[in-house]
Amino acid sequence: MNAKKLHDIAVSVEACFIDDQSKPQENRYVFSYTITIHNRGKMGARLISRRWVITDSNGDIREVHGDGVVGEQPSLRPGEGYEYTSGAVLETAVGTMHGSYQMLADDGTHFDATIPSFVLSIPRTLH
Template identity: 55%
Template sequence: MDLNISDGIQVDVDTLYVESESDPDNNRFVFAYTITIRNIGEIPAKLMTRHWVIRDANGKVQEVQGDGVVGEQPHLKPGEGFQYTSGTMLETSMGTMGGSYCLVTDTGEEFKAPIADFLLSAPRTLH
Protein backbone atom coordinates (compact mmCIF):
# COMPACT_ATOMS: atom_id res chain seq x y z
CA MET A 1 0.00 0.00 0.00
CA ASP A 2 1.50 3.31 -1.10
CA LEU A 3 0.36 5.81 1.51
CA ASN A 4 0.91 9.54 1.00
CA ILE A 5 1.29 10.74 4.60
CA SER A 6 0.67 14.41 3.71
CA ASP A 7 -2.83 13.44 2.58
CA GLY A 8 -3.55 12.76 6.26
CA ILE A 9 -3.06 16.42 7.20
CA GLN A 10 -5.90 18.81 6.38
CA VAL A 11 -5.29 22.56 6.52
CA ASP A 12 -8.19 25.03 6.53
CA VAL A 13 -7.75 28.80 6.42
CA ASP A 14 -9.97 31.75 7.31
CA THR A 15 -8.75 35.29 6.62
CA LEU A 16 -9.74 38.68 7.95
CA TYR A 17 -8.74 42.21 6.94
CA VAL A 18 -7.73 44.09 10.11
CA GLU A 19 -8.94 47.62 9.39
CA SER A 20 -7.95 48.98 12.81
CA GLU A 21 -4.28 48.06 12.21
CA SER A 22 -4.21 49.06 8.54
CA ASP A 23 -3.27 52.44 7.02
CA PRO A 24 -4.14 52.37 3.30
CA ASP A 25 -2.82 55.93 2.77
CA ASN A 26 0.63 54.63 3.74
CA ASN A 27 0.36 51.29 1.91
CA ARG A 28 -0.15 49.26 5.09
CA PHE A 29 -2.73 46.50 4.83
CA VAL A 30 -2.89 44.09 7.77
CA PHE A 31 -4.49 40.67 7.55
CA ALA A 32 -5.18 38.04 10.19
CA TYR A 33 -5.45 34.39 9.27
CA THR A 34 -6.76 31.52 11.33
CA ILE A 35 -5.37 28.11 10.48
CA THR A 36 -6.95 24.82 11.51
CA ILE A 37 -4.68 21.80 11.09
CA ARG A 38 -6.32 18.39 11.40
CA ASN A 39 -4.80 14.93 11.37
CA ILE A 40 -7.33 13.02 9.30
CA GLY A 41 -4.88 10.17 8.70
CA GLU A 42 -3.87 7.19 10.80
CA ILE A 43 -0.35 8.25 11.83
CA PRO A 44 0.45 10.64 14.73
CA ALA A 45 2.69 13.54 13.67
CA LYS A 46 4.34 16.61 15.17
CA LEU A 47 4.48 19.92 13.31
CA MET A 48 8.14 20.97 13.31
CA THR A 49 8.49 23.96 10.96
CA ARG A 50 6.54 26.31 8.70
CA HIS A 51 7.35 27.88 5.36
CA TRP A 52 5.23 30.70 3.94
CA VAL A 53 5.43 32.51 0.60
CA ILE A 54 3.55 35.82 0.72
CA ARG A 55 2.97 37.84 -2.46
CA ASP A 56 1.42 41.27 -2.81
CA ALA A 57 -0.26 42.72 -5.92
CA ASN A 58 2.97 44.49 -6.92
CA GLY A 59 4.80 41.17 -7.15
CA LYS A 60 6.78 41.64 -3.93
CA VAL A 61 7.52 38.25 -2.37
CA GLN A 62 8.24 37.60 1.31
CA GLU A 63 9.35 34.20 2.56
CA VAL A 64 8.87 33.26 6.20
CA GLN A 65 10.40 30.13 7.70
CA GLY A 66 10.65 29.05 11.29
CA ASP A 67 10.07 26.49 13.98
CA GLY A 68 6.50 25.52 14.76
CA VAL A 69 3.55 27.92 14.72
CA VAL A 70 2.88 30.67 17.27
CA GLY A 71 5.64 29.30 19.48
CA GLU A 72 4.26 25.76 19.53
CA GLN A 73 5.01 22.47 17.81
CA PRO A 74 1.69 20.66 18.14
CA HIS A 75 1.62 16.86 18.21
CA LEU A 76 -1.48 15.65 16.39
CA LYS A 77 -2.82 12.18 16.97
CA PRO A 78 -5.32 10.79 14.44
CA GLY A 79 -8.55 12.77 14.72
CA GLU A 80 -6.94 15.68 16.58
CA GLY A 81 -6.66 19.26 15.42
CA PHE A 82 -4.85 22.47 16.30
CA GLN A 83 -6.01 26.02 15.59
CA TYR A 84 -4.09 29.27 15.75
CA THR A 85 -4.35 32.85 14.52
CA SER A 86 -1.49 34.93 13.18
CA GLY A 87 -1.10 37.84 10.81
CA THR A 88 0.82 39.46 8.01
CA MET A 89 1.15 42.90 6.45
CA LEU A 90 1.10 43.77 2.76
CA GLU A 91 1.88 46.99 0.91
CA THR A 92 -1.13 46.42 -1.36
CA SER A 93 -4.81 45.79 -0.63
CA MET A 94 -4.62 42.31 -2.13
CA GLY A 95 -2.20 39.41 -2.21
CA THR A 96 -1.79 35.69 -1.69
CA MET A 97 -0.17 33.45 0.85
CA GLY A 98 0.68 29.75 0.80
CA GLY A 99 3.40 27.31 1.72
CA SER A 100 3.88 24.16 3.75
CA TYR A 101 4.35 22.63 7.16
CA CYS A 102 7.09 20.11 7.82
CA LEU A 103 5.94 17.33 10.14
CA VAL A 104 7.56 14.25 11.64
CA THR A 105 5.64 11.07 12.38
CA ASP A 106 6.08 9.19 15.64
CA THR A 107 8.17 6.68 13.68
CA GLY A 108 10.58 9.41 12.52
CA GLU A 109 9.38 9.93 8.95
CA GLU A 110 9.58 13.58 7.86
CA PHE A 111 7.07 14.92 5.36
CA LYS A 112 5.62 18.18 4.09
CA ALA A 113 1.95 19.12 4.21
CA PRO A 114 1.25 21.69 1.48
CA ILE A 115 -0.84 24.78 2.18
CA ALA A 116 -2.60 25.92 -0.99
CA ASP A 117 -2.38 29.63 -1.83
CA PHE A 118 -5.18 31.66 -0.28
CA LEU A 119 -6.32 35.19 -1.02
CA LEU A 120 -5.75 38.19 1.24
CA SER A 121 -8.06 41.00 0.18
CA ALA A 122 -9.26 44.20 1.80
CA PRO A 123 -13.00 44.95 1.44
CA ARG A 124 -14.00 46.66 -1.77
CA THR A 125 -10.83 45.45 -3.50
CA LEU A 126 -12.55 42.80 -5.62
CA HIS A 127 -15.48 43.96 -7.70
Protein backbone atom coordinates (compact mmCIF):
# COMPACT_ATOMS: atom_id res chain seq x y z
CA MET A 1 0.00 0.00 0.00
CA ASN A 2 1.42 3.38 -1.01
CA ALA A 3 -0.01 5.72 1.63
CA LYS A 4 0.84 9.37 1.12
CA LYS A 5 2.77 10.92 3.99
CA LEU A 6 1.34 13.91 5.83
CA HIS A 7 4.57 15.94 5.57
CA ASP A 8 6.64 15.14 2.48
CA ILE A 9 8.77 17.79 0.78
CA ALA A 10 10.97 16.79 -2.19
CA VAL A 11 13.95 18.97 -3.11
CA SER A 12 15.92 18.82 -6.35
CA VAL A 13 18.89 20.94 -7.43
CA GLU A 14 20.61 21.98 -10.64
CA ALA A 15 23.97 23.77 -10.32
CA CYS A 16 25.88 25.85 -12.86
CA PHE A 17 29.33 27.51 -12.98
CA ILE A 18 29.23 31.26 -13.69
CA ASP A 19 32.40 31.84 -15.70
CA ASP A 20 32.05 35.60 -16.28
CA GLN A 21 31.76 36.35 -12.52
CA SER A 22 34.59 33.99 -11.49
CA LYS A 23 38.27 34.90 -11.12
CA PRO A 24 40.27 31.66 -10.82
CA GLN A 25 43.53 33.62 -10.46
CA GLU A 26 42.03 35.12 -7.26
CA ASN A 27 40.54 31.80 -6.05
CA ARG A 28 37.00 33.05 -6.72
CA TYR A 29 34.62 30.54 -8.28
CA VAL A 30 30.98 31.61 -8.63
CA PHE A 31 28.14 29.11 -8.98
CA SER A 32 24.40 29.42 -9.32
CA TYR A 33 21.94 26.75 -8.31
CA THR A 34 18.26 26.35 -9.03
CA ILE A 35 16.22 24.62 -6.36
CA THR A 36 12.83 23.04 -6.96
CA ILE A 37 10.76 22.29 -3.86
CA HIS A 38 7.67 20.12 -4.27
CA ASN A 39 5.07 19.34 -1.61
CA ARG A 40 4.27 15.64 -2.08
CA GLY A 41 2.51 15.41 1.28
CA LYS A 42 -1.14 15.55 2.30
CA MET A 43 -0.80 18.88 4.12
CA GLY A 44 0.27 22.40 3.24
CA ALA A 45 3.55 23.71 4.63
CA ARG A 46 5.54 26.95 4.72
CA LEU A 47 9.30 27.22 4.36
CA ILE A 48 10.47 29.17 7.42
CA SER A 49 14.27 29.01 7.29
CA ARG A 50 17.25 27.29 5.72
CA ARG A 51 20.54 25.72 6.80
CA TRP A 52 23.34 25.11 4.29
CA VAL A 53 26.64 23.29 4.72
CA ILE A 54 29.11 24.36 2.01
CA THR A 55 32.40 22.48 1.66
CA ASP A 56 35.18 23.36 -0.76
CA SER A 57 37.84 20.97 -2.04
CA ASN A 58 40.30 22.25 0.60
CA GLY A 59 37.95 20.78 3.20
CA ASP A 60 36.89 24.21 4.46
CA ILE A 61 33.30 24.06 5.73
CA ARG A 62 30.97 27.04 5.97
CA GLU A 63 27.48 26.93 7.47
CA VAL A 64 24.82 29.39 6.41
CA HIS A 65 21.55 29.91 8.29
CA GLY A 66 18.78 32.32 7.43
CA ASP A 67 15.10 33.05 7.18
CA GLY A 68 13.31 31.84 4.08
CA VAL A 69 14.90 31.73 0.63
CA VAL A 70 15.66 34.69 -1.65
CA GLY A 71 13.69 36.94 0.71
CA GLU A 72 10.57 34.78 0.70
CA GLN A 73 8.91 32.20 2.94
CA PRO A 74 6.82 30.33 0.39
CA SER A 75 3.75 28.30 1.33
CA LEU A 76 3.08 25.15 -0.66
CA ARG A 77 -0.25 23.40 -0.72
CA PRO A 78 -0.24 19.66 -1.43
CA GLY A 79 0.93 19.09 -5.00
CA GLU A 80 2.40 22.60 -5.38
CA GLY A 81 5.99 23.43 -6.22
CA TYR A 82 8.28 26.42 -5.78
CA GLU A 83 11.48 27.19 -7.68
CA TYR A 84 14.20 29.74 -7.02
CA THR A 85 17.77 30.46 -8.08
CA SER A 86 20.57 31.57 -5.78
CA GLY A 87 24.35 31.37 -5.72
CA ALA A 88 27.52 30.52 -3.85
CA VAL A 89 31.14 31.64 -4.10
CA LEU A 90 33.92 29.15 -3.40
CA GLU A 91 37.70 29.51 -3.15
CA THR A 92 38.16 26.24 -5.06
CA ALA A 93 36.98 24.94 -8.44
CA VAL A 94 35.01 22.11 -6.82
CA GLY A 95 32.82 21.89 -3.75
CA THR A 96 29.61 20.47 -2.35
CA MET A 97 26.50 21.81 -0.71
CA HIS A 98 23.74 20.17 1.31
CA GLY A 99 21.37 21.20 4.04
CA SER A 100 17.75 21.44 5.08
CA TYR A 101 14.73 23.68 5.05
CA GLN A 102 12.86 24.17 8.30
CA MET A 103 9.17 23.84 7.49
CA LEU A 104 5.97 24.68 9.37
CA ALA A 105 2.98 22.54 8.40
CA ASP A 106 -0.58 23.85 8.46
CA ASP A 107 -1.24 21.68 11.55
CA GLY A 108 1.52 23.51 13.49
CA THR A 109 4.10 20.73 13.13
CA HIS A 110 7.70 21.80 12.54
CA PHE A 111 9.77 19.46 10.37
CA ASP A 112 12.90 19.51 8.21
CA ALA A 113 13.04 18.94 4.47
CA THR A 114 16.41 17.56 3.42
CA ILE A 115 18.36 19.29 0.66
CA PRO A 116 20.38 16.48 -0.96
CA SER A 117 24.12 16.93 -1.40
CA PHE A 118 25.13 18.30 -4.79
CA VAL A 119 28.42 19.16 -6.47
CA LEU A 120 29.59 22.61 -7.54
CA SER A 121 32.26 22.19 -10.20
CA ILE A 122 33.71 24.13 -13.09
CA PRO A 123 33.16 22.30 -16.41
CA ARG A 124 35.58 19.50 -17.30
CA THR A 125 36.90 19.23 -13.71
CA LEU A 126 35.14 16.02 -12.70
CA HIS A 127 34.66 12.90 -14.80
